[in-house]
Amino acid sequence: MIKLTDIVNEILNEMPTILRRHDGKSVYGSGRFGEKPLKKLSVDDVSENIVTFVADKPGIMWNKGLFLSYFMDSAESAQDMKNEKIPYIFVHDRPRLNFTISPINDVWKWNKEPGQQHILGVAQGTLTDKEIYVDKLTIRPGYKRNTIGTKLLATLQKNHPELPMNFSGPTEAGFNFIKKFTGKEWEPKHGERKEF
Numbered sequence: 001m002i003k004l005t006d007i008v009n010e011i012l013n014e015m016p017t018i019l020r021r022h023d024g025k026s027v028y029g030s031g032r033f034g035e036k037p038l039k040k041l042s043v044d045d046v047s048e049n050i051v052t053f054v055a056d057k058p059g060i061m062w063n064k065g066l067f068l069s070y071f072m073d074s075a076e077s078a079q080d081m082k083n084e085k086i087p088y089i090f091v092h093d094r095p096r097l098n099f100t101i102s103p104i105n106d107v108w109k110w111n112k113e114p115g116q117q118h119i120l121g122v123a124q125g126t127l128t129d130k131e132i133y134v135d136k137l138t139i140r141p142g143y144k145r146n147t148i149g150t151k152l153l154a155t156l157q158k159n160h161p162e163l164p165m166n167f168s169g170p171t172e173a174g175f176n177f178i179k180k181f182t183g184k185e186w187e188p189k190h191g192e193r194k195e196f
Contacts, residue, residue: 017030017031017074017075018046018049018074027146037146038148039146050071051070052070054067065127066124066125067125068088068089069152071120071139071148071151073120074118081119086116087113091103121140122136123136123137123149124136127163134156
């Protein structure tokens with residue numbers, strides 16, 4: 001007789017778990033495809049690791065259409081995020097208590113609630129019927145330059161192919177990422193939008 005737990009475990013074993021090697025730089029995905037560098041995995045390979053929430057109405061601190069997209073370290077943690085067992089990470093515009101320099105980088109210092117260690121990347125912005133507007137994109141230190149940001153944005157594009165993607169005024173690293181992601185040159189003034 002086949003047990004339900006065996007079926008669930010088999011499904012979870014097919015989904016990738018994201019691991020960082022002891023050298024601190026190499027990030028791998030392991031699952032149905034064996035073990036491969038995360039950079040070599042497709043968006044489809046890690047689709048179960050990505051969770052996106054979109055606000056269907058405005059709130060006290062957000063507008064309708066606010067999206068928060070998370071790259072999780074496993075399909076199991078992604079399911080926990082969907083079931084609200086893992087607290088959100090939200091990147092605020094203002095540095096916390098004015099002691100921090102960069103909300104994009106310091107968000108990882110301030111968000112240490114149980115479960116949040118499973119969040120490897122956050123994309124934040126607004127999704128409307130006219131555009132995907134990416135306002136913030138941040139990757140957990142130690143996991144940068146492993147295509148997590150690319151996979152987050154590619155998933156948004158895949159799920160909304162009819163919408164152009166626009167970006168807020170990025171950091172210098174953000175300019176380089178956008179050029180690489182879109183394949184187009186872009187050097188606007190701070191806050192200027194560019195459609196891709």
